[in-house]
Amino acid sequence: MSTTASSSTAVRSPTGTSNGNGTQSKSALVPTNNVTTGDGLTVRTRIDPTLTVDDVMKQLCLNLKIKESPSNFALRDDLDELVTNDNLRKKIRNKVNLKLVNAPAREARETADKLRNRGTRDIRLTLFSLQKFIREEAFAREFLDHNGLNELVDVISSTSGNTLAYALTAMQNLMELDYGWATLSDDFILTVVKILSSSQSLINVCRPATAILKKLVEADPSVPGPQAAGSSRTPSTQPGSIYRYGFQVVFEQMRKESGFLETVVNRLGSADTAMAQHSMMLINSLLAHALDDDRWEEFISELERLNVRRAVVRLMSLHTIEDLTSCILDFQANIVRLTYRKKTSYVDPEFVESHAAAFDAIWKCSKLEPDINEDGEEFKWRKLGFETEDVIQEFNHVGVLGLECLRKFVESEPDFSKIILEQLSRPEERRCPIARASNEVVELLSEHWAIFGSEYSTSTTFQPFFLDFQKVHSLATRFFIRMWSESGAANGDFTRVAALVHSQVKVALRRENVRPWHEVEHDFLECEYRAVRDRQMKELELEDDLLSKVPVRNLRAKLYKESFEFVRQQRIQCLLQGAWFVNAIPASSPRETARRPSRPWRFMRLDSGQKYLHYVDSAVKFPVRAGLEDLPDRIDISLISEIATGTCAPPPNVLREQSDIPPSSTLMPSPLSFSLLSAHEGSLADLIAPDQSRWADWTDGLNMLRRDGGHVSSKETAGFVQTLTEIGLKIKLLDLSGEMVEIPSGLVAGPPPTNNDYFFSDLM
Structure with a gap:
């Protein structure tokens, strides 16, 4: 490497020499970079691209007669990107202007000292530089070794405005590393929660604060890092591991600020797209990790109370910037997982207070009184259309989702008690089993929207109607009751009416991302029985009735x-x-x-x-x-x-x-x-x-x-997944149909054993 001040004309090269007439040998063809020193001197430098950065610094300090150790210095470009062995050739080739600066380790030590003595330093300028340099591993390690993390936490706890924004951004960038921030305390998390809860916080403060909480939620000890195909990661419990936080740790601090979640949801409507994006990403992370936590119901209940789905649907309708598309689709995928979790969560009114309250609300809306039959048994839930008085068994296939949908239906239907009385006035075999119909609609909608419990959603478009699952359920349940009455159905016609509803669901919810809601309402409330029946008969000519049976639905979900x-x-x-x-x-x-x-x-x-x-x-x-x-x-x-x-x-x-x-x-x-x-x-x-x-x-x-x-x-x-599912389903069904095996519509479990004195026989 050779160097010369801008005023000098003599150029030397480690491998080339002057030929005596002022021209240079072949080595002069090496690109020339301008290097600016700390005192403002600019030198023209030819750097041998085969050298390491350490060797370059040694020669540069030697030529510039710098007496300090070369390890105290480094090179950066105009954008402050550090010159490393990986990018040295690229910088030389592109003739990038370089700056001789403090080495990352030295800069880190000085930065930590400035934070420690911030009363006499320009803290804002220090933090502005810190947010850039903290991403470099050499800087970060030295900064952490000199207690820089604790100093940064103190700054965040005691500043405001742009200074706080720089400090939070520095912390956000530090947390991109997979080490060094395992000592963040609950007090720090609460500080960030309070910053976000304040409606007075600046947007440039809220963005990094939101990103920090998101990172803490994702630092879940049960999921250390991205789960990829073939991954064999196990929960991290090693000392110093950053995977020690997760949803529960963050949620504990969120609960101490009652307005926190409401503020985050409100920011989904922010005019600042980046703020809306950050808020959506935080909600997505909380949702995704809450579903694996024991306290998921408490969090979800609060989120639903704040109408977060409505806020996202509003974003869909107002959406003009592509930056939010991925976040909205992620939210949809999380709601798919949530819906599946509810559908597979057992109803238990004896031990779960909210379940008991739901049953009480449903019965209260019916305005009925229980009866006692000739055998002295209470006749109550069968009046609403259940097949038995065992409500736990009745919701076995639709779980908490079915219970919530039924409650929403009876509470949103002002004439529900009249509908029930009208059904009870009919002969028993002609009554529409409303509760059973509600559960069947839950199954049909779950199939339509592929609620199969997959980690990912295959929907590539917005689904605003899916986000209003309970409202669609109420419409479809009313349609079921109407089709029952208009077709003159009896007990044995339940499957036939369900097939009509299934057909209408596919028609009413088609092209969901572009259809207006009033058209969906019209399809369910105004469509005549004869038109639905004629269309369904044409569909049956193209479909196999076998595919609508419950065991086949379950098989499709597994294959999906x-x-x-x-x-x-x-x-x-x-x-x-x-x-x-x-x-x-x-x-x-x-x-x-x-x-x-x-x-x-x-x-x-x-x-x-x-x-x-x-x-x-x-x-x-x-x-x-x-x-x-x-x-x-x-x-x-x-x-x-x-x-x-x-x-x-x-x-x-x-x-x-x-x-x-x-x-x-x-x-x-x-x-x-x-x-x-x-x-x-x-x-x-x-x-x-x-x-x-x-x-x-x-x-x-x-x-x-x-x-x-x-x-x-x-x-x-999405098409590949669907095609593989259908091919696999048909292959499985060929095994059964080829053997002429009768597939039942459902299986009824017998009564449980009265004691533990039994065993399973070996069937040969």
Whole structure:
């Protein structure tokens, strides 16, 4: 390496010499970088790209006659990015302007000291720098070793305004590391909760505070890191592990601020899109982790009281910015999981107070009195349409979801008592079993919306009607009762009427993302029996009645989960293999400022640990070897908060092969484009896939890697899951139909044993 001050004309090289007439030898062809020192001196430097950064610093300090140890110094570019062995060649090749600065370790020690003595220092400037440098491992480790974390916590607890915003952002960036913040106390968590609870907090304060709480929720000891296909992670209990928080720890502090959750939900309507996005991401994390916690019902009850679903539906209708799409679809996926959890949670009025209260409310709305039959047995719940007086058994298949839906129906129907009396006035065999019909509607809606308990949702569009499940249930239950009356049904016709309702559900809820609610109401309330029956008869000609039986429904649900897991593993395997993409331009960029990238192609591959996306940018495609040797740069998966689609356009004048995306004369978003967005760094990558298949592989595969991801983006993936499910179902049914096995509509369990003096026989 050779250096010279800007006023000097003599240039020396470690391998080349002057030829006597002022011209340089071949070594002079090495690119020249400008290096600015701390005292403002600019030197022109030729750096040998084969050297390490340590060797570069030694030679630079030697040439500049700096007496201090070279280990005290480092190089950064104009954007304060640290020069490392990984990016040194790139900086040299691009002739980037560099700055001679303190080494990260030295900077960290000085920063910790400034925080400790902040009464006499410019704390705001220190924190502004800290939020950038804390992401560097060398800086972070030294900062933590010098008690920097505790000093930062003290600052957060004692400042406000922009100073607090910088401190919170620094903490947020520190928490991107998987070490160093395991000592954060409950008091600190409560401090952050109080900051968010205040309606006076600035937006630039709320954003990092929300991200911090989200990170704490996801630091769950039972889920240490992203769960990928083939992962064998186990709960982390090691001393110093950051995975020691989770939903329960954060929820305990949330309960101390009564207005906290309400404030977060209200911010979903914020005019600041980033604030709405952060709030939605926090709610999603709380939802996802609450469902695995014993106190999930308490949290969900509070969330439902605040009408969070209505707030999200409003976002759907007002939604114009793509940044929120992924968050809304994640919320839908979490509500799918919540609905399944309720459906599979047993009803027990003897031990669960809320269940007993629901039954009391239902009976009160009926305005009936229980009867005693000839055998002295109470005749109560059968009046409402249950088959027995054992209400626990009656809700065996629909669980708490069925109980909540029935309660909502009877409370929202002002003439419910009249409907019940009208049914009781009929001959017993002609009465519509309203309670049983309610449970059947729950089953039909669960099947329609694929409530099968999968970790992910295959819906690629908004589902506002699903988010109002109980309201749709009430409409469909009224429709069931009307069809029963108009068709003159009797006890043996329950399955036939249920089939009519099933047909109408598919029609009324079609194209859910674009249909207005009043059309759904019309389909359920105004459609005539004869029209429904005629349509259903045509459908029966194309369908097999076998598919509507309960055991077959359950089999489909099991196969659906297996199919989804299979497709999920396939998608992640595609990421491990890697693929070429076009480096794109955000569609929001003015066309006149759009320039062709110097390296328009990018190859990306997921590492075996599934923590980083390694990549290389290139002017042309080339054969990439297995492994990561050809991929010098990387993106941390944990930084990706959203995979936005349809966001960027091909760069102008980029030549493509015939199989790739055709050139475009305008900066129009490509349907095969996607962006990897970070909550606080903007876009980490803007890419265009070469075809629909790889676009689906990567957008859905990356969503499945995200810790808070819960949905798929492509209809292709959703279609694969559905197709595999149907093929598997038909193969299973062929085994039975080929043997002429009769599949019952349901199985009735016998009475339980009266004592424990029994055993199961071995059937040969």
